[in-house]
Amino acid sequence: MKLAYWMYAGPAHIGTLRIASSFKNVHAIMHAPLGDDYFNVMRSMLERERDFTPVTTSVVDRHVLARGSQEKVVDNITRKDQEESPDLIVLTPTCTSSILQEDLQNFVDRAQLEAKGDVLLADVNHYRANEIQAAERTLHQIVQYYIDKARKKGGLPDGKTEKPSVNIIGISTLGFHNNHDCTELKRLMADLGIEVNAIIPDGASVHALKNLPRAWFNLVPYRELGMMTAKYLEAEFGTPYVDITPMGVVETARCLRAIQKVLTENGAEVDYEDYINNQTLHVSQAAWFSRSIDCQNLTGKKAVVYGDNTHAAAITKILAREMGIHVIWAGTYCKYDADWFREQVSEYCDEVLITEDHAQVGDAIARVEPAAIFGTQMERHVGKRLDIPCGVISAPIHIQNFPIGYKPFVGYEGTNQLVDLIYNSFTLGMEDHLLEIFGGHDTKEVVTKALSADSDMNWTKDAQAELNKVPGFVRGKVKRNTEKFARDRNITEITVEVMYAAKESVGA
Amino acid sequence: MTLADTQPQALTFECETGNYHTFCPISCVAWLYQKIEDSFFLVIGTKTCGYFLQNAMGVMIFAEPRYAMAELEEGDISAQLNDYEELKRLCLHIKRDRNPSVIVWIGTCTTEIIKMDLEGMAPKLESEIGIPIVVARANGLDYAFTQGEDTVLAAMVHRCPDRAPEAEKEERNAIAKLLNFGRQKEDVAAEESDYINHPPLILFGSLPDPVVTQLTLELKKQGIKVSGWLPSKRYTELPVIEEGYYVAGVNPFLSRTATTFMRRRKCKLIGAPFPIGPDGSRAWIEKICSVFGIEPKGLDERETQIWESLEDYIQLIRGKSVYFMGDNLLEISLARFLIRCGMTCPEIGIPYMDKRYQAAELALLEKTCHEMGVPTPKIVEKPDNYNQLQRIKNLQPDLVITGMAHANPLEARGINTKWSVEFTFAQIHGFTNARDILELVTRPLRRNSSLKNLGWDKLVKDESPV
Numbered sequence: 001m002k003l004a005y006w007m008y009a010g011p012a013h014i015g016t017l018r019i020a021s022s023f024k025n026v027h028a029i030m031h032a033p034l035g036d037d038y039f040n041v042m043r044s045m046l047e048r049e050r051d052f053t054p055v056t057t058s059v060v061d062r063h064v065l066a067r068g069s070q071e072k073v074v075d076n077i078t079r080k081d082q083e084e085s086p087d088l089i090v091l092t093p094t095c096t097s098s099i100l101q102e103d104l105q106n107f108v109d110r111a112q113l114e115a116k117g118d119v120l121l122a123d124v125n126h127y128r129a130n131e132i133q134a135a136e137r138t139l140h141q142i143v144q145y146y147i148d149k150a151r152k153k154g155g156l157p158d159g160k161t162e163k164p165s166v167n168i169i170g171i172s173t174l175g176f177h178n179n180h181d182c183t184e185l186k187r188l189m190a191d192l193g194i195e196v197n198a199i200i201p202d203g204a205s206v207h208a209l210k211n212l213p214r215a216w217f218n219l220v221p222y223r224e225l226g227m228m229t230a231k232y233l234e235a236e237f238g239t240p241y242v243d244i245t246p247m248g249v250v251e252t253a254r255c256l257r258a259i260q261k262v263l264t265e266n267g268a269e270v271d272y273e274d275y276i277n278n279q280t281l282h283v284s285q286a287a288w289f290s291r292s293i294d295c296q297n298l299t300g301k302k303a304v305v306y307g308d309n310t311h312a313a314a315i316t317k318i319l320a321r322e323m324g325i326h327v328i329w330a331g332t333y334c335k336y337d338a339d340w341f342r343e344q345v346s347e348y349c350d351e352v353l354i355t356e357d358h359a360q361v362g363d364a365i366a367r368v369e370p371a372a373i374f375g376t377q378m379e380r381h382v383g384k385r386l387d388i389p390c391g392v393i394s395a396p397i398h399i400q401n402f403p404i405g406y407k408p409f410v411g412y413e414g415t416n417q418l419v420d421l422i423y424n425s426f427t428l429g430m431e432d433h434l435l436e437i438f439g440g441h442d443t444k445e446v447v448t449k450a451l452s453a454d455s456d457m458n459w460t461k462d463a464q465a466e467l468n469k470v471p472g473f474v475r476g477k478v479k480r481n482t483e484k485f486a487r488d489r490n491i492t493e494i495t496v497e498v499m500y501a502a503k504e505s506v507g508a
Numbered sequence: 509m510t511l512a513d514t515q516p517q518a519l520t521f522e523c524e525t526g527n528y529h530t531f532c533p534i535s536c537v538a539w540l541y542q543k544i545e546d547s548f549f550l551v552i553g554t555k556t557c558g559y560f561l562q563n564a565m566g567v568m569i570f571a572e573p574r575y576a577m578a579e580l581e582e583g584d585i586s587a588q589l590n591d592y593e594e595l596k597r598l599c600l601h602i603k604r605d606r607n608p609s610v611i612v613w614i615g616t617c618t619t620e621i622i623k624m625d626l627e628g629m630a631p632k633l634e635s636e637i638g639i640p641i642v643v644a645r646a647n648g649l650d651y652a653f654t655q656g657e658d659t660v661l662a663a664m665v666h667r668c669p670d671r672a673p674e675a676e677k678e679e680r681n682a683i684a685k686l687l688n689f690g691r692q693k694e695d696v697a698a699e700e701s702d703y704i705n706h707p708p709l710i711l712f713g714s715l716p717d718p719v720v721t722q723l724t725l726e727l728k729k730q731g732i733k734v735s736g737w738l739p740s741k742r743y744t745e746l747p748v749i750e751e752g753y754y755v756a757g758v759n760p761f762l763s764r765t766a767t768t769f770m771r772r773r774k775c776k777l778i779g780a781p782f783p784i785g786p787d788g789s790r791a792w793i794e795k796i797c798s799v800f801g802i803e804p805k806g807l808d809e810r811e812t813q814i815w816e817s818l819e820d821y822i823q824l825i826r827g828k829s830v831y832f833m834g835d836n837l838l839e840i841s842l843a844r845f846l847i848r849c850g851m852t853c854p855e856i857g858i859p860y861m862d863k864r865y866q867a868a869e870l871a872l873l874e875k876t877c878h879e880m881g882v883p884t885p886k887i888v889e890k891p892d893n894y895n896q897l898q899r900i901k902n903l904q905p906d907l908v909i910t911g912m913a914h915a916n917p918l919e920a921r922g923i924n925t926k927w928s929v930e931f932t933f934a935q936i937h938g939f940t941n942a943r944d945i946l947e948l949v950t951r952p953l954r955r956n957s958s959l960k961n962l963g964w965d966k967l968v969k970d971e972s973p974v
Contacts, residue, residue, distance in 0.1 A: 001584055001594035003601060004558055004577045011555040033617045033648030035532030038560045040913035050920035050968050053913065056894070059526055061649055065621065076527075083894065095554040096617050099585055126554065127582040398566075469718055500722055500940045504817060 006358045006378055008308075008333035008396055013094045014039060015134030016122040017055055019142065020090040022172045022201035026142075027054040027086040029076055031069070031104060032094040034059055043174060046402050056080060060096050069102055077111035077119055087206045088118045088142070095126040118206070120145060132224045132308070133336060135172065139201055140228040143209055147236065150210035160216055164268045165195040166259075167215040167233075169241075170226030171202040176311065176395045177409050178202065184408035185221060188246070192259070192272060200229075213237040217262045221245055221410055223309040223340065240265075246410045247314035248418065249286045249322055252279075279412045286415035289423075290322055298426055299324045304368060306331040306353070306361055306375040307394025311409070313344040315374050315393050318418060320348035325422075328368045329353050331361065372425040377401070391425040457483045458493045466496050478503075519874055519884050521861065526890035529913045530835035530859055531564060531929065532557070533646040533656030534614050538565045539933070540660055541574045543714045546742045548608035549575040550598065552626070553616030574606060580618055587622075592629050599637055608639065610667075610743040612660060615645035640743070642667060652859035654761040654836050654932060657714055661738055662764040665773060668738065668749040704731035706800040710747050710775070712738040712765050713758035715937060722938045723758065723783060730797055730804055738765070749773050756796055758783060758937060761837035763865035779865070781872040784838070785845030786814040786942045791872055814939050818849070821946035824953050826850035828906035831899075834858045834891050835911050836932050840866055842909070843885060844873040845942075846949065852882045854903055857891035907952065922965040924952040 013030060017039045020028035030036060040053040058069065058076040077089055091108055108121045123141055124134040150156045166189055171182045182199060189196050197215035198208060218233055218241040220226040230241035240262045246255035253276045260272045280287050289295050303325050305316045309332050316330040330345045331353030332338065338354040346352055353364055362382045365373060373383045373390040377398050383390035392401055393409075408414040459467070470478050478499075485502035486494055534557055537549040551557055558577040565573070578598050583589040599611055615626050630641040644663045646656035711723070711734055724734045736747020751774040757766055760782050769775040780795035781788045790811045797804040815822075830846050832839040834857025843853045863870065877884045888896075893914065900908055900923065907924045908914075915925040930948055935941045 001552075001589065001598060002579045002581060003598050004579045005573070005575075006562060007555060007558055010559045013556070014559065032556075033532075034526070034528075034652055035530055035534075035560070035648040036556060037529055037913065038532070038563060040529060041911065042563060044913050044916045048916060050917060052897075052917045056527065060617070061526070065649060095556045096621065099618065099621050126556075127585065130555075396562075466718065466721060496721060497725060500725070504814060504940050504943070 008356055008358070008376065008378070010131035010396075011095060012124045012126045012129045012131065012134035013092050013122075015129070015131040015136070016090065016092045016124055016138045018131070018172050018174050019135050019138040019201050020088075020092070020122075021054055022203070023088070023142070024203055024205045025054075025086050026088045026090060026206060027056070027080055027084060028090045028092050029073075029080060030055065030057045030092045030094055031073060031097040031102075032057050032060060032092075033096055034061070036094055036096070046397075046399050047173060048402070054084070054086065055092075060100070065100075069107065073104070073107040074111045074114075077107070078114045081111075081115040081117050081119075086117050088120060089115065090138070090142075091119065091121045093122065093124065093126065098126040118145070118149075130336075132334065135225050136228050139169075139172075139225065140232055142206065143200070143212065143229050144232060146206055146209035147212070156210055157214055159214070160266075161195060161197060161214050163195050164193070164263050164266075164270070165197040165215045167198045167200065167212055167218045167239075168196060169200055169218050169220050169229050170222045170224075171199055172225060173202065174395075175222070175225070176308075176397060176401065177403075177407060180403075180406055180408040181221065181410045181414070183406070184411035184413050185219070185246075187413075188411045191275065192256070193270070194259070194263075213239065215239060216266055216268075217241060217259070219259070221310075223313070223337065224334065245310050245314050247310070247414060248318040249280055249284060249415050251314060251317065252276075252411060252415065284412040284415045286322065286419050289419045290324075294423060295323055298423075300326050301372070301426060302326050302328050302368065302370040303372050303374060304329050304331075304365055304370045305349070305393070306333075306373075306379055308332060309334040309337055309341050309344075311394040312374075313341055314409075315418075316345045316348050319374070319422065323422065326350075328370060329364060331355065331364070372422075374422075374425070389425045391421045393421075457486060460493060460495045462496045463494045463499055466499055517884050519870060519887060521863075521887050521889065523889045524892040524895060526892070528834065528857070528859070528891045528893045528896075529911045531653040531911075532560050532648045533651040533653055533659065534561065534616060535564055535653060536646060536656030536660055537561070537575045537612075537614060540612075540657060540714060540739070543716075544610070544739050544741070544743055546609035546744060547574060547612055548602050548606055548610070549612045549614060550578050550602065551575065551614040551616065552578040552580065552595075552619050552624070553614075554580055554618050557616050557618075574608065576602070585618070585622060591624050592633070595629060596633055596636065599633060599639070599641070603637060603639055608743075610640045610642055612642045612644060612663075614656075614660075615643060615647060617647045617649050620645065620647050620649055640667065652835065652837070654759070654838070655764075655860065657759075658762050658764045661712060661714070661762060662768045664738060664746065665749070665765060665768040667743075668736075668746045668773070670750060670773075671748065702728065702731065703733040704800070704802055706732060706802070707752065707754055708735040708750070709733065709754045709756065709778075709796070709800075710736045710738060710749060710769075711756055711758055712769070713762055714739050715758060716935055717741065719935050719937050719941065722940045726783075726789070726793060726938055727796065729806070730793060730802055732796060732800065732802065749775060752776065754778055754799065756780060756792075757865070758792075759838070760841050760866055760869060761860075763862040766865050779868045781844070781869040782841045783937050784841040785848065785945065786811045786818075786939050787848045787876070788841055788845060788869075788872070789937070789939045789942070791868070795868065810939060814942055818942060818946055821943070821950050822849045824950045824957075825907075825946075828852075828953075829854060829903070830907045830909060830949075831903065831905040832856045832858070833893065833896055833908065833910040833914065833928070834888065835928050838928075838931050838936075839909075840869050840873055840887070842931065842945070844869065844876050845945065847873070847876050847880055847882060847885075849946070850880065853885040854883075854905065855888055855896075855899065856885045857888045857896060859890065861887060861889045907949070909949075917968075920967040922967075924956055926952050 017028050020026050037057050043049050043053045058073045105121050108119050112119045122138050171178050218230045220230045220243045233239045242258045244255040246252040256272045263270050305312050312332050316327050319325040320327050327349040329351040330349040332341045333356045342352050358378050365382050373379050374393045376394050376396050380390040407417050482499050482502040534551050541549050626643045630643050634641045642663045644660040646659045753775045755769045755775045756778040766777050770777050778799050781791040783789040783792040790807050794804050829852045839856045839858045843856045909926050909928050915927050918925045936945045
């Protein structure tokens, strides 16, 4: 048992649901008690999704506990198959089904006999995997299933596409800025003359998965999602993959050179050096920013970085290598993949922090007092408490991290966005600091007021106490309205009753 | 709908599959830890429970809440670890860091399935560490959303003292203390004469403090004294309950608490409609008065005056239809109020319908429909969201009150929605807050009427399932 207030990565089924609901026309059925379908709320709210989230629950209740699910799961699968005719139904186990140990595979096999669509049991164990690992596993499982299926039917297409092409693997729903990153990657590929063969899982149809082997190579932009699938495709079809996250100027160039190498080895005559040069020096503003006076002022400033592997590693390198900022420590919550992180960042920071404990992260921030933090929403709140500005660079995130405006983190436009994010965090911190040194904002007493704050009204003790319960930001308004109400009625003493009478009268 | 349907009929009840979206009942810790200021809530469950709370509670989570997860690991599930020792370790940790007056253990689905004997362990650990431990099984196997509060309060009923020491008696309950704050003893004594002599009355249901004050004052106007409230602001101020006391609920989802009061503490339950909306508030007060043989004063004018002040909002909804998908058990009371406001209501979905505890509310709903000359709604217990979406598509109601999972998709299909959870967090009780209910109900209509002429009603390309 472990005392926990906050977690960075969610439970396993969230990962499976993120993959299932990313695909087009795939429905997930959770084997879970009432109330575990909170995923639908998150997707509908955070992504402002216009369509119903294709996730339902086969409810585990007392009866299921007593007698087992029996026909219930099978019925729910076949019912959903008829109602919405999805291509695939993914039966998703939860922590509850993990301990009930029902033979879910048996239900899937039975439902498959009746269902027109395909039915699959997500192969994830709640107690062994977290959200990220489960997403990775489920994506691999679905790809493998459809490759095998096509192979059995002899439907696997032969050979590669005529022109160089790529599969972009790992774009998913509820991923940090994934939709913007996806657009940016597509633009980048178009600039390079590379056709996009498939993007998975977001918006993909499972029937198109059999075409994955036609791509010349696979691009895995995020360390957390897609590696397993890319390795599988390499093993099965010899498709090479590029797993360098094109985040930051140097890494984007490295990614493009890796792509160039892969394509050249496969017989395409490509040279991206001019493109990289032009983008770096003239299109992206990041390189120029590094030389500008603004950035000079950031030299040696202290920062800390914490997040998932992909983002924390990339940001650490950008801060240290491209902006001359002193990264005191860089950390990740992807404990299961800590070695990779260490290897990526150790030369760019003084210290590496591997932990899933938010309190430990908070203490580490307090200890070093950086000028800015780059972390998740949790670190943003630590920053608030300590008066240190924070740029959010990684999940877990809130609704404000699903911006409507175009804000990719990858590619050349991504480098511009990152400059703003980083620079704005630091200047805000500077401003605050200067204000404090020079005595804060204009603090002179306001001499005239439209409505006098000191009134002739007599507030009884109860009423005053009641007023103090009103949240601070509306208290002034409540006070003014109550007094206006009392004045209009020639009441001189404000009691609790008068307060509520004022509230009841229209407009007060 | 045919003309014949406009003849009011008796209420009809149906029960569907129970495939609906609602919050897990452990969400009650979010408002209860704030209400009971010296408590600490320990949710004994898995990452799934933690993830839900973390996301559902939003920014509250960053304010060092007095709640935590006791996250079960594989060793706990397979009983390699000793539950008692593990819980003891965590509770001592909590005692050291926060020193609460009570620790509430929230049992979850997992503790049910692995049959962790929380009720058995609590008394033993309680005496060992010296902090009361209250056990509430608020799990998704048995309950929906607000019923979580019901399980916690039902457990708290057992902890209410049955007799206060004489000296302390006057001081004991929070309400009296609050109202007497800073006054001289003589004034307090004089004030006692404001009340009519009646048997002690305890109210139950967790409400924000301002609403507690409002309802208490409302009853004071009738000469009725509220002797205590469950829950009170602090665990150490739980009201005294003796056999024969009267109790009244303020929320429709408190049936277990009501039962516990009656069966275990031999209290008399005043079955009344709930004080939601001016009609409900009046009926609630009238019923309490009638039980104590008091002739209510000035309620008629009070209600009329409130209705008048609501007229601008009512104009927006009169003649419109509202559909409740059902997820928090406030549905019957809200529908009754909205029908009185002139709305029609084809369907009230509700997770669980206790016809005995809600009897007076159901009777008032039926009466309201008759008086307003509208058809009675169909009450659907354990609704099926998929079927409901088909019915919504056919009915095209003017407003759907629903959970967040369906709100955005319905809006995209040109259906006005109001997020149901807001009703559980907003102040909606008593005469004073009737306007707040309508503020919530009319908000989508007001917003959408300002967008009306832009031609942006339907924002999805194909009409897939709904």
